[in-house]
Amino acid sequence: MQAVILAAGEGTRMRPLTYTKPKVMLPVANKPILQHVIENLARAGVDEVVLVVGYREDTVREHFGDELEGVRIKYVRQTKQLGTAHALLSAKHLLDDRFMMLNGDAIVFEDDLKHLVREKSAIAVREVSNPQDFGVVDVENNSVKEIIEKPENPPSNLINAGIYVFTREIVNYLEKTPLSVRGEYEITDSITMAIADGFEFKAVRIEGWIDVGYPWxxxxxxxxxxxxxxxxxxxxxxxxxxxxxxxxxxxxxxxxxxxxxxxxxxxxxxxxxxxxxxxxxxxxxxxxxxxxxxxxxxxxxxxxxxxxxxxxxxxxxxxxxxxxxxxxxxxxxxxxxxxxxxxxxxxxxxxxxxxxxxxxxxxxxxxxxxxxxxxxxxxxxxxxxxxxxxxxxxxxxxxxxx
Amino acid sequence: MQAVILAAGEGTRMRPLTYTKPKVMLPVANKPILQHVIENLARAGVDEVVLVVGYREDTVREHFGDELEGVRIKYVRQTKQLGTAHALLSAKHLLDDRFMMLNGDAIVFEDDLKHLVREKSAIAVREVSNPQDFGVVDVENNSVKEIIEKPENPPSNLINAGIYVFTREIVNYLEKTPLSVRGEYEITDSITMAIADGFEFKAVRIEGWIDVGYPWxxxxxxxxxxxxxxxxxxxxxxxxxxxxxxxxxxxxxxxxxxxxxxxxxxxxxxxxxxxxxxxxxxxxxxxxxxxxxxxxxxxxxxxxxxxxxxxxxxxxxxxxxxxxxxxxxxxxxxxxxxxxxxxxxxxxxxxxxxxxxxxxxxxxxxxxxxxxxxxxxxxxxxxxxxxxxxxxxxxxxxxxxx
Amino acid sequence: MQAVILAAGEGTRMRPLTYTKPKVMLPVANKPILQHVIENLARAGVDEVVLVVGYREDTVREHFGDELEGVRIKYVRQTKQLGTAHALLSAKHLLDDRFMMLNGDAIVFEDDLKHLVREKSAIAVREVSNPQDFGVVDVENNSVKEIIEKPENPPSNLINAGIYVFTREIVNYLEKTPLSVRGEYEITDSITMAIADGFEFKAVRIEGWIDVGYPWxxxxxxxxxxxxxxxxxxxxxxxxxxxxxxxxxxxxxxxxxxxxxxxxxxxxxxxxxxxxxxxxxxxxxxxxxxxxxxxxxxxxxxxxxxxxxxxxxxxxxxxxxxxxxxxxxxxxxxxxxxxxxxxxxxxxxxxxxxxxxxxxxxxxxxxxxxxxxxxxxxxxxxxxxxxxxxxxxxxxxxxxxx
The missing domain is CATH 2.160.10.10 (Hexapeptide repeat proteins)
Known part of the structure; x- marks a missing residue:
C-alpha cells in the first residue's frame, strides 16, 4: 500500500530547532520523527511512501534517499504551503488507486496503522477530553457524518487525527476545494464535499499518538x-x-x-x-x-x-x-x-x-x-x-x- | 536523677543558622547539640530532663517528644529570657529534691557528668589559661568560696562551667535574686546568697567541653x-x-x-x-x-x-x-x-x-x-x-x- | 670535553614565565631546558660545563649545584648581556684548549652532539626551508667559508645552529671583535675574523633540534x-x-x-x-x-x-x-x-x-x-x-x- 506523508512545513513553533531542518526531521530517540512514521508504516504493510516536501527539503532527501526498510520513497515538492488539500494535490501524478495520507510530524503506532491499512476509505479518530479545541468527528454507524472545526457543542469526544485512507477519486474533490476562511485549501473541506456526494468514510479509532508542538x-x-x-x-x-x-x-x-x-x-x-x-x-x-x-x-x-x-x-x-x-x-x-x-x-x-x-x-x-x-x-x-x-x-x- | 537544661535562647551569634531553629538544635555530627547533651546525661545516669524552651520551641518539642534513650523529657516555657535564675525558676513546679542544671548548647562528656551526678550540691569548674574573661571560681578545700565575674586579678584559673547540682532549696534563693547590672536574674547571684547562708557547693572539675559561639x-x-x-x-x-x-x-x-x-x-x-x-x-x-x-x-x-x-x-x-x-x-x-x-x-x-x-x-x-x-x-x-x-x-x- | 653554555639571558618573549627564572630554566618534560642540554652533552662525552649565567642566576645555581650526571659544573657571571662573543669572553679564565660552545635554551640531541665532540674546530649547521631568515652558512668542501646574516640570496639552505667547537685560540678574536650594527659583540664576527686568518671550521650537520621562542x-x-x-x-x-x-x-x-x-x-x-x-x-x-x-x-x-x-x-x-x-x-x-x-x-x-x-x-x-x-x-x-x-x-x- 502507498502512503502520502505531508512533510513540507517548517514547524515554526519548533524554532530555533527548525532553522536548519523541518520539524519532521527533528530527532526523537535518535531518529527523525518522519523516520519513526515511515518505519511504523513499513511494519503495518505500507511499501511505498510519497513525501510531500518543501521547507529545507534537502535535509529530507539526503537522509532518506529512495528507500527505507524496504519502503520505496518518492518525493513531491510543494513550493507554497497552501493547505493539506493542496499538498495532496501536489502528489496527484504519483497516487495509487488507494492510499493513506498522514502528517510527517506525528507518530502513530503499528497496530493502529494496521487497522487503517485494511480499509478502503477511512478517517482515523482519537478520543480526547477537550474535543472543542479540535476538528470533531460526528460518527454514525462507524461512518463519518461530518467533521466540525472547534464546535462549541461537540457531538462526540472523537477528533480527526489527520490520517486518512482515500481512493483516487478524492482528487476530484481536491481540485474543487475552495479557499477556507483561514486562507488554505483544506482536506477536510474536500472530504465534506465527498461525503455530500455519498462517499463513505469509516471512522477508525487509533489509540497511540505522539504529537509534538514545541521544543519541550x-x-x-x-x-x-x-x-x-x-x-x-x-x-x-x-x-x-x-x-x-x-x-x-x-x-x-x-x-x-x-x-x-x-x-x-x-x-x-x-x-x-x-x-x-x-x-x-x-x-x-x-x-x-x-x-x-x-x-x-x-x-x-x-x-x-x-x-x-x-x-x-x-x-x-x-x-x-x-x-x-x-x-x-x-x-x-x-x-x-x-x-x-x-x-x-x-x-x-x-x-x-x-x-x-x-x-x-x-x-x-x-x-x-x-x-x-x-x-x-x-x-x-x-x-x-x-x-x-x-x-x-x-x-x-x-x-x-x- | 533529674537535669534541667536551658534551651530557650536563639543564639544570635549563630545567625543565619538560628533564624529557623534555636542554637541548641544546630546539628553536629548529625545530631542537635542538645541531643548530644541529653545522650551524655543518659549515660551518666540521668533519667529525667526538663527542657526550658522558648525561641522556636516547636523544633525542640517535635524533635525530642517525651522520651530519648530512656530519659523522660518534660518541657517548660520561658517566655522572656530574663536570665539563668529566671529560667530555672520557670521549672520550679517540676523540680526534684536534687537535680542538675546545665546549658543545652555546650557538650559535656559522660565521665565528667558521672562525677557531678554523685554530688549533693556542686558547681562544675574548668581550668583555662585566661580566667579573667570568665566567671572565676574561688575554691577552698574543694568548696566554692565565691564566683567573681571577670576579675582583674583572678584568684584561680578555674572558671564556672555553668553546670550545677542543686537541692530544691535553691528555689528560695532564685525567688530572692535581684536584677543584675546587665539586667538579668542570674543563677550565680542566687548561689552567692546561698553560700552566704552557709550552703556548701563542691567544686567539681570537668575535663571535656565543647562550646560553640559562631557558625564556624x-x-x-x-x-x-x-x-x-x-x-x-x-x-x-x-x-x-x-x-x-x-x-x-x-x-x-x-x-x-x-x-x-x-x-x-x-x-x-x-x-x-x-x-x-x-x-x-x-x-x-x-x-x-x-x-x-x-x-x-x-x-x-x-x-x-x-x-x-x-x-x-x-x-x-x-x-x-x-x-x-x-x-x-x-x-x-x-x-x-x-x-x-x-x-x-x-x-x-x-x-x-x-x-x-x-x-x-x-x-x-x-x-x-x-x-x-x-x-x-x-x-x-x-x-x-x-x-x-x-x-x-x-x-x-x-x-x-x- | 668541556662545553660553555650561554644561559645569561631572560628570554623576554617568554614572559610572564621568565619573570621569576631565566628561559633556560623553564621546564619541558619536567626538567629545565638547560638540564636536557647538559644531560645530552653528558651522554655525548662532555665532562665539564661552564654556565655563563646572569639573569636570575640564583635559580640556575640552586638547581644544578656543581655536578649533574657526572658532569662538573662551573659558573661565570655575565653581568651585562653584550653578545655571544662577550659571553664567551666572560668564561676566558676557565676555558680548556678545546671546548664546545652552545646556547642553553635549545635542545640538541646526543647523536648530533657526538659528531661535534669529535671535531677540533667546527660549526653546527641545520638545513631549513627559509634560510634567508637566519645566519646562512656558506660551505665549501665541508668547511665554512662564510656566515652571512639574513642574506637576500642565500648561498645554501644551511644555517648556523649556534653550536661551535673552538680551540682556545678563539679568545684572541673575541678580544678583537668590534661592536656589531645591533650593538653586540657577536661570536660570528669573531669567527669571520678567524676564518680570514686561515682558521678552518668544519661544517657539521645536525638533525634534531628543539628551539623555543614563545610560551606556546x-x-x-x-x-x-x-x-x-x-x-x-x-x-x-x-x-x-x-x-x-x-x-x-x-x-x-x-x-x-x-x-x-x-x-x-x-x-x-x-x-x-x-x-x-x-x-x-x-x-x-x-x-x-x-x-x-x-x-x-x-x-x-x-x-x-x-x-x-x-x-x-x-x-x-x-x-x-x-x-x-x-x-x-x-x-x-x-x-x-x-x-x-x-x-x-x-x-x-x-x-x-x-x-x-x-x-x-x-x-x-x-x-x-x-x-x-x-x-x-x-x-x-x-x-x-x-x-x-x-x-x-x-x-x-x-x-x-x-
Missing part, C-alpha cells in the same frame, strides 16, 4: 519512545564503566571508565563517552558526539556531532547538531522558585506545563568556559556565547553574546 | 565529635565506590560507583551519594540529602533534605536544611592571600581565627548554575542566588541576588 | 620530548585508576581511584592526583603538585608545587610554580570561531600558529572559584584573580583582577 514536547516524545527501548551494546564499554537499565550503544562508540549510564538511554555511533560522566534516563545522543569528563546529561536530546566535553550539565534540553560547549557551561532546568517554566516563542509567552525544562539550542552553537544558560532559553543556530556569560530568553541566530 | 565553631565541634566515630554501614555501597577511614552510612542511603569517601564522615538515612563525588574528612551529611555527580565536600555540615547535586564544591561550611545548589555553585573557603578570615556578624567584624572557612547558609536557600559564594559569607534562609552571581558578606533572609 | 613553543617542545618517554611507575596507583600509554609517576606520588591518565604523561614526585581526574596526552606535571577532584588537564606544563584542585580545565597551557586554582577555574584553549590564536607579547600581537592555546601563567598566581581565563591569556606572577572573574589578554605581575 520533543522531550516527552523521546521519553515515551525510550521507555520501550531494549539494550543493545555494539560499541566498547571499558572496565569501570557502569551501565544500568536499557541502554543502546552504537558501533564505534567507546564508553570510558568511570562513566555511569542509567537507561533508558540511546547513544549513536562513533561517540566518545567519558571518562567519569553521568548519563541519566531518557537521554538520546546522536552519532559522532563527545560527552566528556564529569559531564552530566539528563532527559535530553543531543543531536549528532555535538561536543559536551567537560563539566557540563545538560538537563531537560534539546541541543542541535555540531554544537560545542565550553568547559563548565551549564544549562539550568529548574526555576529557583520551582515554578512552572514559561518560554518566549515567536514573541509570545508560552506556558510549558513543566517544572523542568532547560534550553532548546540550534545547530552550530559554541559556548565559552563557565557560561550559564538559564531555564527556558531558546538559542538560535550559529550563536557564540562568551566565557562566563549568562544567557536568558531568546537568542537570535548568528548572534554573539559576551 | 560548629565545624570545630563537628571535627571533635567525628574523630571518635566508628564505621557503621547500614546503606548500600555500589561496586566501584571507595570508602576509607571511619564512615557511617545510614539506612536507605546509596553510595553510587565512583564515589570516594574518606572518613571520618557521617551520612544520614535515605541519601543519594554520587556518582563520582568526593567526600573528605570531617563531613556530616543529614538525612534525605543528595550529594551528586562530581561534587566535593570537605569539613562541612550539611543539614537534612539538602541537595548538592552537580559540580559543587563545599569546603569548611555549614549548610542549612532543604537547600538546593545549582550545577556548578561553589563556595570558596580560602582567601587568595591565604589570610585569616573575618566575618561580619550582626554588623561587627569578627575574626574567625581560621584560614579556611566557607559560608554559613540558612534553610531553603536555592542557588543558580555557576553561582559563586565567597569566603566567609553568611546567607539567610529563603534566599535565591541567581545563575552566575557572585555573593559576599551578609545576605539577608528572603532576599534575591542576581 | 614550550608545549611543542614538551610534546616532542614526551613522545619518547617510557613508562616508569614509582608512586602508588590505587585500584580503580586507569593508566594508558607511557606514563611516568614519581616517588611519593599517589594516583587516586577514578583517575584516568592517558600517556605520554610525566608526573613528578610527591603529587596527589585525583580522585576522578582526567590527564590527557602530552602533559607534564612537576613535583608536589595536586591535581584534584574531576580536574582535566591536556597538553600542558604544570610546574612544581602548583595546585589544580577541583573542577578545573587546563588545556594547551603553561602554568608556573606554586599557583593555586579556585574550584571551577577554567582556561579556554579554543576560540569560539576556531580561528588561529593571536597573543599580545610585549605590546605586539603575535600569531601563534595554533588553533589551541590556553594561557601562560607565572608563579604564585591564585584564582578564585569559577574564574574564567580566556584563550591566549598571559598572566604575570603574583596575580590574584577573583571569584567569577573573566580575564583576557595580558595581566601584569602583582595585579589583582576582580
Amino acid at each position: 514536547d520533543l522531550l516527552k516524545a523521546n521519553e515515551t519512545l525510550l521507555s520501550h527501548v531494549e539494550s543493545k551494546i555494539e560499541g566498547e564499554v571499558e572496565d569501570g564503566a557502569v551501565i544500568k537499565g536499557n541502554v543502546v550503544i552504537g558501533e564505534g562508540t567507546v564508553i570510558m571508565a568511570g562513566s555511569y549510564i542509567v537507561g533508558p538511554v540511546v547513544i549513536g555511533q562513533n561517540c566518545r563517552i567519558g571518562p567519569n560522566c553521568y548519563i541519566r534516563p531518557y537521554t538520546a545522543i546522536g552519532d559522532n558526539c563527545h560527552i566528556g569528563n564529569a559531564v552530566e546529561v539528563k532527559n535530553s536530546i543531543i543531536m549528532s556531532s555535538t561536543k559536551v566535553p567537560h563539566f557540563n550539565y545538560i538537563g531537560d534540553s534539546v541541543i542541535g547538531e555540531n554544537c560545542n560547549f565550553g568547559a563548565g557551561t551549564k544549562i539550568a532546568n529548574l526555576r529557583l522558585d520551582e515554578g512552572e517554566i514559561a518560554v518566549n516563542v515567536k514573541g509570545r509567552v508560552v506556558i510549558t506545563g513543566r517544572k523542568k525544562f532547560g534550553a532548546a539550542i540550534g545547530d552550530n552553537v559554541k559556548t565559552g568556559i563557565n557560561a550559564s544558560i538559564n531555564v527556558g532559553t531558546l538559542i538560535g543556530n550559529n550563536v557564540f556565547i562568551g566565557p562566563g556569560a549568562v544567557v536568558d530568553g531568546v537568542v537570535e541566530p548568528n548572534s554573539k553574546v559576551y | 565553631d560548629l565545624l570545630k565541634a563537628n571535627e571533635t565529635l567525628l574523630s571518635h566515630v566508628e564505621s557503621k554501614i547500614e546503606g548500600e555501597v555500589e561496586d566501584g565506590a571507595v570508602i576509607k577511614g571511619n564512615v557511617v552510612i545510614g539506612e536507605g542511603t546509596v553510595i553510587m560507583a565512583g564515589s570516594y569517601i574518606v572518613g571520618p564522615v557521617v551520612i544520614g538515612q535515605n541519601c543519594r551519594i554520587g556518582p563520582n563525588c568526593y567526600i573528605r574528612p570531617y563531613t556530616a551529611i543529614g538525612d534525605n540529602c543528595h550529594i551528586g555527580n562530581a561534587v566535593e565536600v570537605k569539613n562541612s555540615i550539611i543539614m537534612s533534605s539538602t541537595k548538592v547535586p552537580h559540580f559543587n564544591y563545599i569546603g569548611d561550611s555549614v549548610i542549612g536544611e532543604n537547600c538546593n545548589f545549582g550545577a556548578g555553585t561553589k563556595i570558596a573557603n580560602l582567601r587568595l592571600d591565604e589570610g585569616e578570615i573575618a566575618v561580619n556578624v550582626k554588623g561587627r567584624v569578627v575574626i574567625t581565627g581560621r584560614k579556611k572557612f566557607g559560608a554559613a547558609i540558612g534553610d531553603n536557600v536555592k542557588t543558580g548554575i555557576n553561582a559563586s559564594i565567597n569566603v566567609g559569607t553568611l546567607i539567610g534562609n529563603n534566599v535565591f542566588i541567581g545563575p552566575g552571581a557572585v555573593v559576599d558578606g551578609v545576605v539577608e533572609p528572603n532576599s534575591k541576588v542576581y | 613553543d614550550l608545549l611543542k617542545a614538551n610534546e616532542t620530548l614526551l613522545s619518547h618517554v617510557e613508562s616508569k611507575i614509582e608512586g602508588e596507583v590505587e585500584d580503580g585508576a586507569v593508566i594508558k600509554g607511557n606514563v611516568v609517576i614519581g616517588e611519593g606520588t599517589v594516583i587516586m581511584a577514578g583517575s584516568y591518565i592517558v600517556g605520554p604523561v610525566v608526573i613528578g614526585q610527591n603529587c596527589r592526583i585525583g580522585p576522578n581526574c582526567y590527564i590527557r596526552p602530552y602533559t607534564a606535571i612537576g613535583d608536589n603538585c595536586h591535581i584534584g577532584n574531576a580536574v582535566e588537564v591536556k597538553n600542558s606544563i604544570i610546574m612544581s608545587s602548583t595546585k589544580v584542585p577541583h573542577f578545573n580545565y587546563i588545556g594547551d597551557s603553561v602554568i608556573g610554580e606554586n599557583c593555586n586554582f579556585g574550584a571551577g577555574t577554567k582556561i579556554a584553549n579554543l576560540r569560539l570561531d576556531e580561528g588561529e590564536i593571536a597573543v599580545n607579547v610585549k605590546g605586539r600581537v603575535v600569531i601563534t600558529g595554533r588553533k589551541k592555546f590556553g594561557a601562560a601563567i607565572g608563579d604564585n598566581v591564585k584564582t578564585g572559584i569559577n574564574a574564567s581565563i580566556n584563550v591566549g591569556t598571559l598572566i604575570g606572577n603574583n596575580v590574584f584573580i577573583g571569584p567569577g572573574a573573566v580575564v583576557d589578554g595580558v595581566v601584569e605581575p602583582n595585579s589583582k583582577v576582580y
Whole structure:
C-alpha cells in the first residue's frame, strides 16, 4: 500500500530547532520523527511512501534517499504551503488507486496503522477530553457524518487525527476545494464535499499518538519512545564503566571508565563517552558526539556531532547538531522558585506545563568556559556565547553574546 | 536523677543558622547539640530532663517528644529570657529534691557528668589559661568560696562551667535574686546568697567541653565529635565506590560507583551519594540529602533534605536544611592571600581565627548554575542566588541576588 | 670535553614565565631546558660545563649545584648581556684548549652532539626551508667559508645552529671583535675574523633540534620530548585508576581511584592526583603538585608545587610554580570561531600558529572559584584573580583582577 506523508512545513513553533531542518526531521530517540512514521508504516504493510516536501527539503532527501526498510520513497515538492488539500494535490501524478495520507510530524503506532491499512476509505479518530479545541468527528454507524472545526457543542469526544485512507477519486474533490476562511485549501473541506456526494468514510479509532508542538514536547516524545527501548551494546564499554537499565550503544562508540549510564538511554555511533560522566534516563545522543569528563546529561536530546566535553550539565534540553560547549557551561532546568517554566516563542509567552525544562539550542552553537544558560532559553543556530556569560530568553541566530 | 537544661535562647551569634531553629538544635555530627547533651546525661545516669524552651520551641518539642534513650523529657516555657535564675525558676513546679542544671548548647562528656551526678550540691569548674574573661571560681578545700565575674586579678584559673547540682532549696534563693547590672536574674547571684547562708557547693572539675559561639565553631565541634566515630554501614555501597577511614552510612542511603569517601564522615538515612563525588574528612551529611555527580565536600555540615547535586564544591561550611545548589555553585573557603578570615556578624567584624572557612547558609536557600559564594559569607534562609552571581558578606533572609 | 653554555639571558618573549627564572630554566618534560642540554652533552662525552649565567642566576645555581650526571659544573657571571662573543669572553679564565660552545635554551640531541665532540674546530649547521631568515652558512668542501646574516640570496639552505667547537685560540678574536650594527659583540664576527686568518671550521650537520621562542613553543617542545618517554611507575596507583600509554609517576606520588591518565604523561614526585581526574596526552606535571577532584588537564606544563584542585580545565597551557586554582577555574584553549590564536607579547600581537592555546601563567598566581581565563591569556606572577572573574589578554605581575 502507498502512503502520502505531508512533510513540507517548517514547524515554526519548533524554532530555533527548525532553522536548519523541518520539524519532521527533528530527532526523537535518535531518529527523525518522519523516520519513526515511515518505519511504523513499513511494519503495518505500507511499501511505498510519497513525501510531500518543501521547507529545507534537502535535509529530507539526503537522509532518506529512495528507500527505507524496504519502503520505496518518492518525493513531491510543494513550493507554497497552501493547505493539506493542496499538498495532496501536489502528489496527484504519483497516487495509487488507494492510499493513506498522514502528517510527517506525528507518530502513530503499528497496530493502529494496521487497522487503517485494511480499509478502503477511512478517517482515523482519537478520543480526547477537550474535543472543542479540535476538528470533531460526528460518527454514525462507524461512518463519518461530518467533521466540525472547534464546535462549541461537540457531538462526540472523537477528533480527526489527520490520517486518512482515500481512493483516487478524492482528487476530484481536491481540485474543487475552495479557499477556507483561514486562507488554505483544506482536506477536510474536500472530504465534506465527498461525503455530500455519498462517499463513505469509516471512522477508525487509533489509540497511540505522539504529537509534538514545541521544543519541550520533543522531550516527552523521546521519553515515551525510550521507555520501550531494549539494550543493545555494539560499541566498547571499558572496565569501570557502569551501565544500568536499557541502554543502546552504537558501533564505534567507546564508553570510558568511570562513566555511569542509567537507561533508558540511546547513544549513536562513533561517540566518545567519558571518562567519569553521568548519563541519566531518557537521554538520546546522536552519532559522532563527545560527552566528556564529569559531564552530566539528563532527559535530553543531543543531536549528532555535538561536543559536551567537560563539566557540563545538560538537563531537560534539546541541543542541535555540531554544537560545542565550553568547559563548565551549564544549562539550568529548574526555576529557583520551582515554578512552572514559561518560554518566549515567536514573541509570545508560552506556558510549558513543566517544572523542568532547560534550553532548546540550534545547530552550530559554541559556548565559552563557565557560561550559564538559564531555564527556558531558546538559542538560535550559529550563536557564540562568551566565557562566563549568562544567557536568558531568546537568542537570535548568528548572534554573539559576551 | 533529674537535669534541667536551658534551651530557650536563639543564639544570635549563630545567625543565619538560628533564624529557623534555636542554637541548641544546630546539628553536629548529625545530631542537635542538645541531643548530644541529653545522650551524655543518659549515660551518666540521668533519667529525667526538663527542657526550658522558648525561641522556636516547636523544633525542640517535635524533635525530642517525651522520651530519648530512656530519659523522660518534660518541657517548660520561658517566655522572656530574663536570665539563668529566671529560667530555672520557670521549672520550679517540676523540680526534684536534687537535680542538675546545665546549658543545652555546650557538650559535656559522660565521665565528667558521672562525677557531678554523685554530688549533693556542686558547681562544675574548668581550668583555662585566661580566667579573667570568665566567671572565676574561688575554691577552698574543694568548696566554692565565691564566683567573681571577670576579675582583674583572678584568684584561680578555674572558671564556672555553668553546670550545677542543686537541692530544691535553691528555689528560695532564685525567688530572692535581684536584677543584675546587665539586667538579668542570674543563677550565680542566687548561689552567692546561698553560700552566704552557709550552703556548701563542691567544686567539681570537668575535663571535656565543647562550646560553640559562631557558625564556624560548629565545624570545630563537628571535627571533635567525628574523630571518635566508628564505621557503621547500614546503606548500600555500589561496586566501584571507595570508602576509607571511619564512615557511617545510614539506612536507605546509596553510595553510587565512583564515589570516594574518606572518613571520618557521617551520612544520614535515605541519601543519594554520587556518582563520582568526593567526600573528605570531617563531613556530616543529614538525612534525605543528595550529594551528586562530581561534587566535593570537605569539613562541612550539611543539614537534612539538602541537595548538592552537580559540580559543587563545599569546603569548611555549614549548610542549612532543604537547600538546593545549582550545577556548578561553589563556595570558596580560602582567601587568595591565604589570610585569616573575618566575618561580619550582626554588623561587627569578627575574626574567625581560621584560614579556611566557607559560608554559613540558612534553610531553603536555592542557588543558580555557576553561582559563586565567597569566603566567609553568611546567607539567610529563603534566599535565591541567581545563575552566575557572585555573593559576599551578609545576605539577608528572603532576599534575591542576581 | 668541556662545553660553555650561554644561559645569561631572560628570554623576554617568554614572559610572564621568565619573570621569576631565566628561559633556560623553564621546564619541558619536567626538567629545565638547560638540564636536557647538559644531560645530552653528558651522554655525548662532555665532562665539564661552564654556565655563563646572569639573569636570575640564583635559580640556575640552586638547581644544578656543581655536578649533574657526572658532569662538573662551573659558573661565570655575565653581568651585562653584550653578545655571544662577550659571553664567551666572560668564561676566558676557565676555558680548556678545546671546548664546545652552545646556547642553553635549545635542545640538541646526543647523536648530533657526538659528531661535534669529535671535531677540533667546527660549526653546527641545520638545513631549513627559509634560510634567508637566519645566519646562512656558506660551505665549501665541508668547511665554512662564510656566515652571512639574513642574506637576500642565500648561498645554501644551511644555517648556523649556534653550536661551535673552538680551540682556545678563539679568545684572541673575541678580544678583537668590534661592536656589531645591533650593538653586540657577536661570536660570528669573531669567527669571520678567524676564518680570514686561515682558521678552518668544519661544517657539521645536525638533525634534531628543539628551539623555543614563545610560551606556546614550550608545549611543542614538551610534546616532542614526551613522545619518547617510557613508562616508569614509582608512586602508588590505587585500584580503580586507569593508566594508558607511557606514563611516568614519581616517588611519593599517589594516583587516586577514578583517575584516568592517558600517556605520554610525566608526573613528578610527591603529587596527589585525583580522585576522578582526567590527564590527557602530552602533559607534564612537576613535583608536589595536586591535581584534584574531576580536574582535566591536556597538553600542558604544570610546574612544581602548583595546585589544580577541583573542577578545573587546563588545556594547551603553561602554568608556573606554586599557583593555586579556585574550584571551577577554567582556561579556554579554543576560540569560539576556531580561528588561529593571536597573543599580545610585549605590546605586539603575535600569531601563534595554533588553533589551541590556553594561557601562560607565572608563579604564585591564585584564582578564585569559577574564574574564567580566556584563550591566549598571559598572566604575570603574583596575580590574584577573583571569584567569577573573566580575564583576557595580558595581566601584569602583582595585579589583582576582580
